[in-house]
Amino acid sequence: MFILRRMGRMGLFFAKTWYYLFRPPLKMSWVIKQIWFIGTQSTLVIFLTGAFTGMVLGLQGYYTLNRFGSTALLGPMVALSLIRELGPVLSALMVTGRAGSAMTAEIGIMRISEQIDALELMGLNPYRYLVVPKLVAGMISLPLLTAIFDVVGIFGGYLIGVNLLDVGTGTYFGEMANYLDLEDVLAGVYKSFSFGILITWTCSYKGYYAGFGAEGVSKATTQAVVLSSVLILFWDYVMTSALF
């Protein structure tokens, strides 16, 4: 019963957020600020994660493919793994850790310090000011961050496969072009777009209903990161089964 009630409240929160998203005015300056926070400020961590993931894929992929004498397929293997799966999922997990937790803490602190009440008292809707801009920023930022992750990861694989091992540049990129379809890229975009919604929804919700005091906010932040990460992996499975 308790879990059902919580799920209902979370669903209602989601519905209200979408209601205010389509009810003008959209607070553009708040959206831009959130894009800066969720997107721009996550670039470095995405760049580093993407690079090392691509390098590991290059290394592991090369040794695995070498057993079957098909190292020429290293490029497609790295690219497909990144674009279809690892790029969207790892980007989303990194954004959850970096920006999602901060989102929950920010809204949670605003809740316990009565700033959300103050907004309501001014006749302003907290969803419009606090939640909708984060949702829009998440939907815009996540696909872009994932694209950066994918590109950097492919070059990470290139660095290992071509520069350290004996795969040719033409083979690496040429085979990639042969095996990679637009559908693969679009699937990655759909996934990252939906993860953007998932992260901002979960993390904003947890902050909005944070408990009392510092303990309440810290508990909400932990729960937001855990719930968001689990939902990302669950939703990734659902989307993979539906898309491929």
Add this chain to the structure above:
Amino acid sequence: MIRIENLYKSFNGFEVLKGISCQVAQGEILALIGGSGHGKSVILKHVAGLLKPDRGRVLIDEIDIWSLRRVELEQLRSRFGFLFQSGALFSSLTVFDNVAFPLRETRKMSEEEIRKRVMTALDQVGLQGAEDKYPAQISGGMIKRTALARSLVGNPEIMLFDEPTTGLDPVIAHTIINLIQSIHKAYGFTGVIVSHELSRVFQIVQKVAMLHEGVILTMGSPAEITSSQDPVVRQFVTGALEGPIKIR
């Protein structure tokens, strides 16, 4: 006019308000006094429409606020000013932007007009020169005065003060009470004030309600409360250790 009728509210099965009824006439200030945790701030939040009662009604100018649609409630709230216990300033905005915020977001005013009104409000609360500072860079008293300026900048008809002097030194606390008094004289708002600064608050209010264990124990003028022979009121007003009030 504010009218509260038979208000009940529970949190997690614990009944905080057990049938509160009272009335504040136009232009009058009511002081809500009582021990900590007896529901004074909960009443204020009901008046502001931030909490929904389990039972009972809150009427503003004879309109039940929970009979209003969300948009109407938002419009009604713009007639309110609320001074929160913590100030509730937006930490990412400067003092000036905090005070300007409600004007920028709810009124169609030019930036020049906003600047004029904000500077007047800051001047009223003695905060000239602090407009570029952030909440983290100013003292508790300045935070309260900024919050007071923010709640007054829209010329509210109803002002609600939740412990406006808590945590402040006596001089600053006195200044805040004097400010509320002078602003009340200037604007004539209807108000409710929750405070433990009894002697000072009694000088600026017309009516006092003593809240005890979820009910209004007694209500009257400050003089009547001060001379009350009710043992609970007596103990609370004098601060005596011995008496019927249980420390919890």
